[in-house]
Structures are given as structure tokens and as C-alpha cells.
Amino acid sequence: MKYVIIGGDAAGMTAAMEIYRNVPGAEITSVERGFIYSYGQCGLPYVVDGRISSTKRLIARDVATFRDKYGIDALVGHEVERIDVEKQCVIGTDLASGEQFEIPYDKLLIATGADPVMSVKKGADLAGVHMVKTIPMLEDLLADLTPDIKHATIIGGGYIGLEMAETLQASGKKVRLIQRSGYVAKFLDKELAQHVHEEAKKQGVEVLLNTSVEAFEGKVRVERVVTKEGTFDTDLVIVATGIQPNTQFLKDTGIVLAKNGAVIVNRHLETSIENIYAAGDCAMHFNIVKDRLDYVPLGTTANKHGRVAGLNMSGKFASFRGIVGTSIMKFFDLSVASTGINEDTAKQLGFEYEAFKYSARHIAGYYPGAQRMFIKIVVRKRDQQLLGAQIIGPAGVDKRIDVFATALYNKMTLPDLLDLDLAYAPPFNGVWDPLQQVARINGRL
Known part of the structure; x- marks a missing residue:
């Protein structure tokens, strides 16, 4: 069985490793137009001021590791320009020599990511x-x-x-x-x-x-x-005005794309063409909250996509259940986090919703170092099902956004938050977590 993967970063190489683990003797070829494999793009800004000492620190596995340890034919400087779906081969140019290459496949993964605009x-x-x-x-x-x-x-x-x-x-x-x-x-x-x-x-x-x-x-x-x-x-x-899926080379293949150019895939990461899969920032994602396909290009999702695609390409049966759109970032002394949909999006999608705002200390208010966080929660009006949360503050934000994301994933309601058995001690939390405080004030079922 010949496996070809276009793209040597998160989704592509996660899939490659799943194939390596699950298909003994698999012939795996990865094709990358650049020269670096498997690195943490989200860490790039922190090299600027020296918090991360070198870009080398961002590389999880280098090309030599994939070749020598795992037997993957990891090509670099090879740009795929088109796919012949009838012959089942990828065609492109070796950027070093200028010569054209043609690689046959039995199963193909498109994991080409997105390019900055x-x-x-x-x-x-x-x-x-x-x-x-x-x-x-x-x-x-x-x-x-x-x-x-x-x-x-x-x-x-x-x-x-x-x-x-x-x-x-x-x-x-x-x-x-x-x-x-x-x-x-x-x-x-x-x-x-x-x-x-x-x-x-x-x-x-x-x-x-x-x-x-x-x-x-x-x-x-x-x-x-x-x-x-x-x-x-x-x-x-x-x-830094955004990105676009790197899928221009898929023109005339018959692979169905969304309006933004991302590849439309099913729950098994299969495209509209047999034996071709897509994963990561070049593909659409099912959004659990919106109950529809969405485009939320994040490294966490790319790795999960790659795992599911690799398992299915290996003959296993795996489904990607979807995302809720969780993200967090550091901005100087603030942590800024979001999951699900905000109020603006709820309006755009025509949801009948309610929004609640609340401010609370991130730990017990009487304990030294307690700092204020700001919370906004959006719920579906008829049954108080959670739709989204935004949380900002200098501390404690990451814990709450992850709790809320888990609740979203499991389609909980605002009053359900009161039943969560969350950790409490004054240095870590109040006896009622800030999310539960919002529920106590506003939940009504």
C-alpha cells in the first residue's frame, strides 16, 4: 500500500505516524515544498524577544528523524502542482533541480495548510x-x-x-x-x-x-x-491580516471546496474523491455549536484531524466529532480566551439567545493575589444550552475556558454548571467557581 501525504507539518505528519504505527511495512511518502518538518508555528512570535531561544526549539521532529527512524520518504523542496485522480498520482516540481516528479498513491492525504494573505x-x-x-x-x-x-x-x-x-x-x-x-x-x-x-x-x-x-x-x-x-x-x-487555505493546485480535480477554498470533508476526513483525504488548515471542520461545517484553523485541530485521517487511511474506523472553537492567547499581562460562539455570531446565525456578563476573582477573594477576570457567556434562550464564553483576565482564564469548552462539547446547560465537581481551595478557587457564579445568578430551569 502506497501512502502519499502532501504537507509536512502538524496534520500531515501526525497522520504519517498513525499510518506507521498501524500498517506494518507501509510505503509512506511525504511531500513538502519547504525544508522544515513538524514545527510549532504558534511559538514563532516568542522567538522575537528571546523567550524561545531559537527557531530550532520549535521543531518537534526533523526530516532526518522521519527518514532514518520511521522509514518515511520525507521529501523537501518538492511542490505539488496538480493531482491526477484517474491515474492516482501527484505531480509537481523539484524546486532544487527544476525537474518534474510524479508519485503514485493508493491513498492520499492533502495537508497543505494555509498561506498568509x-x-x-x-x-x-x-x-x-x-x-x-x-x-x-x-x-x-x-x-x-x-x-x-x-x-x-x-x-x-x-x-x-x-x-x-x-x-x-x-x-x-x-x-x-x-x-x-x-x-x-x-x-x-x-x-x-x-x-x-x-x-x-x-x-x-x-x-x-x-x-x-x-x-x-x-x-x-x-x-x-x-x-x-x-x-x-x-x-x-x-x-497579519489572515490566511487562506493552500488548495489552488486542486483545481480541476473534482474535489469539492468551500467558498473560502478549504476542502470539504466528512467525519472520516474523506474528500469527495475516493482514496483522497484532507486534514488541517486546508480543510473545513465540523462545528458542534453551530451544527455545520466551519473554518477555524488552529494547531490543536490540525493535530486531531491528522490523527483521524491517519487512522482511517490505515483501515481503522475513526470519526472526527468536531470542534467548539476554543482558543487562548497571551497579550502582555492578560490572558484572552474564547470558546463556542460570541454574541455577534449568535446574531448572525439567527440564534435566539441570552448573554450574561460577570466579573469575579480568579481565586478566593480573601486570599492574597486574587485578581479580577471578566466573563461573558452566551446561551440558547429556550433551554439555556451553552453556546459560548469569552473570558479575559491576568490569571485563571485558561482553567475556566477549558471547563467551559468541555461543557460545550457535552452540550450542557447553564444550570448544569452548578453540578460540576470542581477543585476548591482558597489559593486556587472560590467555593463557587466563577463559571458557577454566573450560573447561580442567571441559570433558571
């Missing part, structure tokens, strides 16, 4: 304009962060934009963040995002809202950012 076209080729998605991209940025660079401008206020704002500021640069809409961290509702704005101001990060970037200007190197609201001087730019 360069949302500003004019001046994007100037030196000093960067995106941060891969280790080579980050190393280009690091080489550019010389002592002469005093000021950096970040375009986009999502996860990467905010994390880069923190680490650049921590490394001694002045930072301006430009956001096209009225608030940053769009996975939050506006009133929760205000806490992020306040933290940015406290830390000296300039935030420009409702500002659209039109161009970058400079002779050889970027010197100015041009917006509809004015022109701003800068020494360096990072564009």
Missing part, C-alpha cells in the same frame, strides 16, 4: 515588509530587526498581530497596530475587546482603529504606511 499590494515588495507564518519568514524578520529599527507597524489585530505587538514591544521597539475594523481580537465581542485596548494603551502600544491601509511607501525599504486616514512613518511592517 498579503492584503496590501502596493509597496508589498519593499524591504522591511514581512509576514509571519513559517520559520523562514520569521528568520527573515529576525535578520531585519537590527538596532536601527526603532519603530514597527503591525497590520491586523488578530492572534498573530497582537502576539507580535507584545514581543516587538518587549524587544525594545515602538509599536503601532492598525486595525481595519472598530476593535481588535474579533473573536471577542466589542465590550470584551475593550480590555485588550486598555492593555495595549497601558503597555505603550499605539492602536489605530477603523483604519484601512492602502500602500507602503519608500525608496528601497519601507518608510511609510499610507492609509485613508493619513500617512505614518515606520521602519518595519508586519502584515
